[in-house]
Amino acid sequence: MGVLSRPIAEYQSVTTWGEGLRNQWGGDPLAEEPEKLHALEAFCEFVGEDPDAIVGRCFRIRKADGERVLSTKWRTHYAEKIKAFRVQPSTDGPRRAAAVLGFLIHNGVLIQA
Amino acid sequence: MEYQELIGSRRSIRYFEPDKPVEQDKIQKILEACLISSCAVNAHWLKAVVVKRADVSPEDLEMMKNPVQALVIALAPVHIYFYCDLGVVNEVKGSRLKQLVDAGALNPTHGWSHKFVDELVYPQILKPLTESPAYPIASAFDCGVAANQGLLMAFELGLGACLTAFNAEVVARYTKPPASWIPLYVLNVGYRAESPEAGGQRPRPPFEGQYFLGQYGKPFPRDPKVVEELKRSKMLQAPAPLPNRKQEIRELARRLNLPE
Numbered sequence: 001m002g003v004l005s006r007p008i009a010e011y012q013s014v015t016t017w018g019e020g021l022r023n024q025w026g027g028d029p030l031a032e033e034p035e036k037l038h039a040l041e042a043f044c045e046f047v048g049e050d051p052d053a054i055v056g057r058c059f060r061i062r063k064a065d066g067e068r069v070l071s072t073k074w075r076t077h078y079a080e081k082i083k084a085f086r087v088q089p090s091t092d093g094p095r096r097a098a099a100v101l102g103f104l105i106h107n108g109v110l111i112q113a
Numbered sequence: 114m115e116y117q118e119l120i121g122s123r124r125s126i127r128y129f130e131p132d133k134p135v136e137q138d139k140i141q142k143i144l145e146a147c148l149i150s151s152c153a154v155n156a157h158w159l160k161a162v163v164v165k166r167a168d169v170s171p172e173d174l175e176m177m178k179n180p181v182q183a184l185v186i187a188l189a190p191v192h193i194y195f196y197c198d199l200g201v202v203n204e205v206k207g208s209r210l211k212q213l214v215d216a217g218a219l220n221p222t223h224g225w226s227h228k229f230v231d232e233l234v235y236p237q238i239l240k241p242l243t244e245s246p247a248y249p250i251a252s253a254f255d256c257g258v259a260a261n262q263g264l265l266m267a268f269e270l271g272l273g274a275c276l277t278a279f280n281a282e283v284v285a286r287y288t289k290p291p292a293s294w295i296p297l298y299v300l301n302v303g304y305r306a307e308s309p310e311a312g313g314q315r316p317r318p319p320f321e322g323q324y325f326l327g328q329y330g331k332p333f334p335r336d337p338k339v340v341e342e343l344k345r346s347k348m349l350q351a352p353a354p355l356p357n358r359k360q361e362i363r364e365l366a367r368r369l370n371l372p373e
Contacts (some may be wrong), residue, residue, distance in 0.1 A: 024359075024373070025363060026359075028236075029373070040322055095367075098366070098370050098372045098373070099372070110180050
């Protein structure tokens with residue numbers, strides 16, 4: 001299982017992703033297109049972190065007012081990781097990277113990579 | 114395309130064919146449309162620098178992105194950077210108004226003469242205007258009028274376009290604007306990857322809340338017969354989202370390798 005301590009679909013951020021996809025497109029895209037989950041799983045292995053940890057790092061608490069805001073530092077970090085992931089030897093690198101970006105977007109993390 | 118259909122068919126296009134170049138003559142026609150727009154005191158504050166995306170280094174393109182326009186500038190093959198030249202009024206000092214006098218557009222019937230421009234309009238109205246805090250606002254309004262004319266021309270030419278903000282500092286490495294130019298918006302131009310309907314006419318606030326007759330608070334009456342007429346002329350079109358929009362976006366996402 002590598003960096004994941006349980007099946008990937010059980011992580012809260014993955015549940016959120018699935019809900020977002022269902023609301024946006026209808027059906028159950030994560031069930032209908034398992035390659036999306038495979039892509040996220042591969043990315044987790046690539047960065048050595050589980051999905052909740054990745055999303056968690058993308059936010060920080062602003063000291064001034066206690067507001068939860070996006071972390072520029074970690075967004076930049078993951079943007080670079082996604083770029084590297086995209087060009088990994090694989091026939092579908094761009095699609096797999098797009099799946100990871102979608103996972104982050106549905107968790108409120110806009111990353112352009 | 115007829116004018117009413119043209120303005121009704123315009124959409125902010127956000128999906129472009131990234132590798133399909135835009136012909137130089139079409140870019141020129143967009144700029145020519147800007148140039149002949151209505152313009153206060155014939156000043157022509159709007160300046161534009163055309164940059165082909167292919168001429169921008171990948172590193173700089175990354176730095177030009179912000180969270181809301183990143184994909185648009187990455188897909189659009191042509192970026193037309195619009196600036197407002199705040200220095201133009203004091204550069205031309207009324208000479209463009211005198212051109213209008215000579216051209217018969219401004220006439221003695223309305224009080225215009227070279228002497229009127231030289232002794233009153235420029236020194237007593239225009240020059241003080243340039244020192245007013247409202248000057249950039251008025252100038253930017255004029256630029257918007259001109260830019261919109263270019264925007265509509267893009268659609269008339271079968272292109273798609275979308276106005277977005279831009280990172281002035283990074284873009285300036287390419288456009289090298291004079292100090293008197295203030296950055297406005299970039300017109301992203303290219304061939305549409307999405308359908309001409311682009312999902313339908315976008316939601317707008319109620320007409321009656323926007324426009325008034327006589328005074329604020331008295332809505333301008335919206336005659337349903339006029340609305341029907343505008344539907345027939347295709348200025349008012351089927352509202353978004355059209356039934357196939359999600360399918361269209363999904364197909365675009367897959368073809369262009371975008372997140373869903």
